[in-house]
Amino acid sequence: MRNQLIKIQWVVIAALLILGIFKVHALKRDRDLSQTALAKEQQSATFWKDETGKARAEVTAVKTEKQIAKEVYESEIDSLRKQNIGIGRNGKGLNSVTNVTTETRDSVILKTVYDTLVVNNTIKVNETLQYSDKWTQFRYDPKTNGLNYSYTDSLSIVNFDKKQGFLKPRVTTVQVVSHNPNSTITGLTQFEVEHKPKRMQFGLQAGYGITNNGLSPYAGVGLTIRIW
Template structure:
């Protein structure tokens, strides 16, 4: 079989051009995803069970781009967690806001009055529910309040469409099981696994062996010039 050099060269150039176009498209999509996640706002709502939920676009970023696009988060990882960025596999941050009203009636169930010899009375107030505990002491018009609050928050990552025909986006969703707590802000970053270019392993190929086409096998060391 006679090989046309120009045909082969044209095929190689065409394949290389297609590879470059695909790589450029994926790179552009990658950066658009990062920008969309940074510009996205948190959406909050209350579901049928009375629980507050929040949703925001999350993103997947290469480790080398973490410092450039998420500088504040990268600094927090280094300083607060004392981690090297190359060892980080993900980052999640949530801001919770708890607010409510506690009404304590001055009765025997919630209030204890202690008569002091000096003539001033000390009032002890207390309040309990599933999520909070308050103990207050009123003495000489000074109120001392001891309190404990707790929360239970869960997060899930998924891919969703904003519209019927829109593209799927990576979404981070959180839910607070404390009805008095809302998730005011969430940030989710997944670090992409490193894409190694060098590899070694068995190979099988069909190619031109001097004077004929033939199948050959062996062990090869490969370097990926273009990664997808």
């Protein structure tokens, strides 16, 4: 009878412990959800032109677990999936997302170009207005009022751990550089998905725990619950 009471006592203690773990997990999840939503709202990039005239932008990344990212960044993840980007349902396989917007402005002088063509023994002269450099190409045909153009930009996106100061932790930072001198970076956001081990896992265990004999060494198959 005494042994049965001891077993019941340990079962109750184990059940209360498991319930406590789930409660702690729920509280931590709510806290992480609020912190991530706030970090997303307050995420603000810095924009500037360096000494060579290149546009730069920098932002501190928002890092969050997959389950939190599915809620806070639900619309962004759904948009990516609709674009047939190779991520699974609810963002499965997603590591990070960086959104960059740029604006290109320039003033150019179009040059008149004459193209001579011979068609059925008849010489035809086609007049167009054109401009071309490393980044921009224009071709305007007055006869058709048609304009063909193209812009080229080159972006370097660097993800690094930035020092905050003496004894302060480094923070994951994203910096973008536009190599087109006529382009300006107007927007930058970024978030990363941390892939942590599953919270509950079955597997072989060996250690010291609750058995039929109370607290004692044991080996066998058990359930592991990760608290943090």
